[in-house]
Amino acid sequence: MNDLAQLRSRLDGDCLIPGDADYDTVRRPADLAHQDVRPKLVIRCRSAADVVLGVGYARDTGTPVVPRGGGHCFAGRSSTEGVVLDLSGLDAVAVTGGTAVIGAGARLAQVYTALHAQDRTIPAGCGATVGIAGLALGGGIGLLGRSHGLTCDRLTGAQVVFADGSVADCDADREPDLFWALRGAGGGQFGVVVSLVFDTVPEPVATRFALRWRRPPLADLIAAWQDWAPDAPDAITADLALTAGDPPEAVCFGASLLDERSTRNLLQAFCVAVGAAPDIDVHGGMAFNRLKRSFEDLEESNEAGTVLRQRSAFFADPLRSSTIEELAGGLSDPAAPRRRLNFTAMGGAYNRVPVAATAFAHRSARFMLQHVAPTADPWIDRSWERAYGVSSKGVYPNFPDPLLPDWATAYHGANLARLRAVKRAYDPDRCFTFPQSL
Numbered sequence: 001m002n003d004l005a006q007l008r009s010r011l012d013g014d015c016l017i018p019g020d021a022d023y024d025t026v027r028r029p030a031d032l033a034h035q036d037v038r039p040k041l042v043i044r045c046r047s048a049a050d051v052v053l054g055v056g057y058a059r060d061t062g063t064p065v066v067p068r069g070g071g072h073c074f075a076g077r078s079s080t081e082g083v084v085l086d087l088s089g090l091d092a093v094a095v096t097g098g099t100a101v102i103g104a105g106a107r108l109a110q111v112y113t114a115l116h117a118q119d120r121t122i123p124a125g126c127g128a129t130v131g132i133a134g135l136a137l138g139g140g141i142g143l144l145g146r147s148h149g150l151t152c153d154r155l156t157g158a159q160v161v162f163a164d165g166s167v168a169d170c171d172a173d174r175e176p177d178l179f180w181a182l183r184g185a186g187g188g189q190f191g192v193v194v195s196l197v198f199d200t201v202p203e204p205v206a207t208r209f210a211l212r213w214r215r216p217p218l219a220d221l222i223a224a225w226q227d228w229a230p231d232a233p234d235a236i237t238a239d240l241a242l243t244a245g246d247p248p249e250a251v252c253f254g255a256s257l258l259d260e261r262s263t264r265n266l267l268q269a270f271c272v273a274v275g276a277a278p279d280i281d282v283h284g285g286m287a288f289n290r291l292k293r294s295f296e297d298l299e300e301s302n303e304a305g306t307v308l309r310q311r312s313a314f315f316a317d318p319l320r321s322s323t324i325e326e327l328a329g330g331l332s333d334p335a336a337p338r339r340r341l342n343f344t345a346m347g348g349a350y351n352r353v354p355v356a357a358t359a360f361a362h363r364s365a366r367f368m369l370q371h372v373a374p375t376a377d378p379w380i381d382r383s384w385e386r387a388y389g390v391s392s393k394g395v396y397p398n399f400p401d402p403l404l405p406d407w408a409t410a411y412h413g414a415n416l417a418r419l420r421a422v423k424r425a426y427d428p429d430r431c432f433t434f435p436q437s438l
């Protein structure tokens with residue numbers, strides 16, 4: 001189909017072109033860095049049939065097409081000057097027993113709330129407006145991950161629209177190679193996912209904690225954290241966020257499935273290893289949904305004003321003290337208050353899945369380190385390069401980095417060859433493409 005009027009008449013949803021009243025609102029992704037891209041057409045899909053029509057229109061008119069969930073892609077991959085398939089209208093969450101069928105346009109806050117109503121949850125990320133599909137297709141790291149694995153480890157099926165307009169349900173038995181690839185290769189690679197099926201877990205009652213140091217000994221803190229958090233009991237996830245300033249800010253925060261007293265004991269031992277006492281805030285007995293929401297103030301994103309840039313890497317081995325000193329030194333400039341290092345604890349259930357079992361290639365990581373800073377700050381490249389040199393050279397597909405030199409192996413590691421074969425089989429004409437796509 002190549003006629004816009006005909007497309008419009010057949011859609012359950014609607015489509016917007018430049019000049020339409022809502023166009024300027026709808027065309028913008030959540031990420032501020034990519035607000036200037038002006039699509040030829042934005043289709044607000046209301047059904048899988050709309051996705052088929054949108055893909056068909058793009059194919060027949062030779063126009064690039066991208067799916068958009070939450071619109072948070074750091075590399076702007078859900079924006080195009082062609083056709084944006086806005087899936088936010090496909091956001092139903094249906095829970096039957098332990099199984100949840102979730103529309104690809106649902107956002108995380110919505111997912112957690114709907115599952116909470118049935119006393120269920122899934123291990124998934126932070127970021128209330130992050131899209132479930134974007135998150136799960138690239139992995140999905142979060143506060144329950146050390147006990148329950150990645151979001152994609154709980155995925156049991158998906159419905160996908162391909163470039164030729166065909167639709168398939170995939171799972172361990174049907175289209176198993178595609179199902180394997182959807183679990184960790186990153187979004188937008190093979191087709192448009194319209195719904196996802198998850199094996200949920202009972203929603204835990206958890207203990208929330210946040211430790212804040214007034215004058216943080218940054219190097220000692222990093223050293224003690226990397227020795228403790230990746231090897232801590234699976235039940236506890238403790239991440240570390242360090243922000244430049246005078247003095248710098250340091251917060252170690254997370255969730256524990258242990259009771260308040262046992263959690264406090266573990267945190268006390270960590271504080272002794274740091275050698276400096278923080279303000280300790282520990283609350284037991286919280287429904288996980290509430291605990292998640294309580295950390296929203298710690299999230300920094302490109303929705304908030306200044307345009308930020310990020311670069312990251314996984315680490316399989318502890319950092320040496322010389323690297324730690326350099327990382328800490330980069331945060332001592334009081335004139336650069338938005339520089340930030342985020343350390344995310346891996347290990348536990350993440351690493352009990354064999355690397356070949358899903359497309360997610362980073363199953364031996366101890367932790368991930370993310371550098372964040374305003375776009376123009378050159379510190380980020382200097383500091384990241386120093387750290388990347390001693391990292392496992394692996395990068396999370398959901399934290400895409402357009403400057404990454406060895407991006408294919410960095411994102412996909414040992415799974416790269418099989419992923420390329422799946423790409424050839426399911427998207428032979430490369431309808432779904434972007435810089436650094438398979």
Ligand SMILES: Cc1cc2nc3c(=O)[nH]c(=O)nc-3n(C[C@H](O)[C@H](O)[C@H](O)COP(=O)(O)OP(=O)(O)OC[C@H]3O[C@@H](n4cnc5c(N)ncnc54)[C@H](O)[C@@H]3O)c2cc1C
Pocket residue numbers: 029066067068069070071072073074077078087104105124125126127128129130131132133134135137138139140141142186187188189191192193194299300301302398399
């Ligand atoms: C505030 C914030 C907090 C975050 N916290 C976490 C976290 O705790 N853990 C974590 O793991 N990650 C986290 N992330 C990163 C997040 O996982 C990625 O940015 C993710 O790709 C965003 O998905 P989206 O749907 O919002 O973005 P989009 O830009 O809509 O999509 C991302 C990619 O997936 C593709 N895509 C989207 N929907 C579909 C679909 N239905 N079918 C096929 N392809 C699709 C897009 O085309 C694009 O390539 C965070 C990001 C932000 C901004």
